Amino acid sequence: MKKVLMGNHAISYGATLSRVQVIAAYPITPQTQVVELLSEIVANGELDAEFIKVESEHSAMAACIGASAAGARAFTATSSQGLLLMHEVLHWASRARLPIVMANINRAISPGWTIWTDQNDSLSQRDTGWMQIYTADNQEVLDSIIIGYKVAEKVSIPLMIVLDAFVLSHTYEPVDVPDQEKIDKFLPPYKPKIKLDPEDPHAFGGLTAPNIYMEFQYNHQQAMMEAKKIINEVGKEYGDITGRYYQNLSPYKVDDAEYVVITTGTISKTTNIVVDKLRDSGVKIGNLRIRTLRPFPSEEIYEQLKGKKKVFVIDRNISFGNTGIFFQEVKASLYNTDIRVPIFGFVTGLGGRDVTPELIEEIVNIGIKNEKPEEEVIWMGVKK
Amino acid sequence: MFKPGKKIEFKSAKEIPLTPMSLGDMTHNYTGSWRNLRPEIDYDRCIDCMICWKFCPEPAIFIENDRPKIDYYFCKGCGICVQECPVKCIAFEEEGK
Numbered sequence: 001m002k003k004v005l006m007g008n009h010a011i012s013y014g015a016t017l018s019r020v021q022v023i024a025a026y027p028i029t030p031q032t033q034v035v036e037l038l039s040e041i042v043a044n045g046e047l048d049a050e051f052i053k054v055e056s057e058h059s060a061m062a063a064c065i066g067a068s069a070a071g072a073r074a075f076t077a078t079s080s081q082g083l084l085l086m087h088e089v090l091h092w093a094s095r096a097r098l099p100i101v102m103a104n105i106n107r108a109i110s111p112g113w114t115i116w117t118d119q120n121d122s123l124s125q126r127d128t129g130w131m132q133i134y135t136a137d138n139q140e141v142l143d144s145i146i147i148g149y150k151v152a153e154k155v156s157i158p159l160m161i162v163l164d165a166f167v168l169s170h171t172y173e174p175v176d177v178p179d180q181e182k183i184d185k186f187l188p189p190y191k192p193k194i195k196l197d198p199e200d201p202h203a204f205g206g207l208t209a210p211n212i213y214m215e216f217q218y219n220h221q222q223a224m225m226e227a228k229k230i231i232n233e234v235g236k237e238y239g240d241i242t243g244r245y246y247q248n249l250s251p252y253k254v255d256d257a258e259y260v261v262i263t264t265g266t267i268s269k270t271t272n273i274v275v276d277k278l279r280d281s282g283v284k285i286g287n288l289r290i291r292t293l294r295p296f297p298s299e300e301i302y303e304q305l306k307g308k309k310k311v312f313v314i315d316r317n318i319s320f321g322n323t324g325i326f327f328q329e330v331k332a333s334l335y336n337t338d339i340r341v342p343i344f345g346f347v348t349g350l351g352g353r354d355v356t357p358e359l360i361e362e363i364v365n366i367g368i369k370n371e372k373p374e375e376e377v378i379w380m381g382v383k384k
Numbered sequence: 385m386f387k388p389g390k391k392i393e394f395k396s397a398k399e400i401p402l403t404p405m406s407l408g409d410m411t412h413n414y415t416g417s418w419r420n421l422r423p424e425i426d427y428d429r430c431i432d433c434m435i436c437w438k439f440c441p442e443p444a445i446f447i448e449n450d451r452p453k454i455d456y457y458f459c460k461g462c463g464i465c466v467q468e469c470p471v472k473c474i475a476f477e478e479e480g481k
């Protein structure tokens with residue numbers, strides 16, 4: 001059924017279709033309408049789930065950990081400072097190997113107090129051991145929640161779906177809400193591999209000495225690497241039933257391109273428009289959207305960038321003292337390969353500043369004109 | 385109902401569980417050895433209110449013939465029972481005295 005949904009509500013429908021059993025959330029700023037609609041759906045009896053209101057985002061994730069450890073499909077959503085407050089328990093969830101799925105609305109970090117988009121909140125959680133998927137439209141948001149559970153439960157790693165604040169979260173788009181029956185077949189009830197059970201008692205997360213701690217980390221890493229393949233497989237399986245295919249990368253006119261822009265989130269949709277325009281004037285350019293940040297699809301990026309002349313990475317984030325974070329990731333993943341092309345790193349759109357087609361065109365022009373980047377970080381659209 | 389627990393001894397990443405967890409329950413883990421001070425109930429003054437039983441965080445106090453009893457295999461000597469007993473009939477003695 002087609003509905004006109006804001007990104008936040010697309011998440012709520014995704015969670016509902018996934019038949020989540022426990023939703024724990026802090027209901028105040030920086031929370032969004034995600035859990036507001038979910039609480040209504042639960043209260044109406046349309047979803048058989050426990051809705052737990054907690055006193056902080058830290059507690060929200062802690063409640064999800066408890067629920068997931070007890071064998072329930074658990075969900076939460078947050079944003080910016082809320083996600084930062086969750087940081088400690090995010091590590092706990094992933095190292096306990098609990099397949100929780102959460103949605104994070106990418107909002108910039110305070111001070112100054114802000115509710116607009118950039119990616120520094122979720123990128124600060126890059127190394128928490130969670131999978132992270134960056135989405136670009138509301139349809140993808142809904143679909144990714146459902147796919148997310150299937151992937152997370154297969155590899156026993158939690159997964160974060162990330163979307164741009166306002167540009168997606170509060171913007172209405174037509175979204176196809178798939179039939180529950182179809183989704184039930186795709187995503188059967190969660191069967192935990194291990195769980196808290198009074199009939200079969202275990203203590204979880206106890207003292208783990210140096211002689212075995214590392215092996216748990218090794219297995220976590222192996223499962224993450226395995227997830228690169230699983231995300232593509234499950235994305236294809238979902239495509240076969242809905243017609244919408246999702247992979248680690250979403251390339252646009254990259255095949256025969258000489259220049260490739262690398263983007264994430266909604267900036268990539270704007271970039272596609274710029275690609276079309278520049279193609280009309282004969283510039284061989286493509287856009288490679290990275291959906292999956294963790295696990296990082298290095299091999300696939302290599303395949304996409306092989307034989308290209310130049311690469312321009314657009315970051316809506318900044319690692320102070322270094323560069324944009326996707327820029328670092330892309331550069332690092334190519335270092336031990338035979339790809340030796342100039343890679344330009346642009347930082348723009350922080351705190352929700354608009355990234356317009358004109359600005360992206362300017363980025364591309366700087367990249368094409370210069371033999372190699374003159375600065376490690378090229379700030380775009382900043383009033384210096 | 386309880387499976388006796390085992391001490392965990394793993395040799396490689398292939399044989400460990402998904403996440404650090406005990407095999408079976410933790411009854412093999414005698415936390416009593418952590419204790420420096422030892423709570424002792426004076427049964428002549430005890431009024432069997434079971435407040436100590438409620439408050440013991442371990443829980444190392446159980447009820448036997450309607451009276452509280454401390455399990456010294458697990459009592460860590462935190463002193464909460466000593467503090468909470470309304471008639472102050474739990475003495476806290478140094479171990480080994």
Ligand code: SF4
Nearest residue numbers: 440459460462463465
């Ligand atoms: S000292 Fe602490 S652990 Fe020991 S019985 Fe009293 S309350 Fe329980």
Ligand code: SF4
Nearest residue numbers: 430431433434436469
């Ligand atoms: S709290 Fe004191 S009086 Fe009450 S049962 Fe325990 S030892 Fe006895």
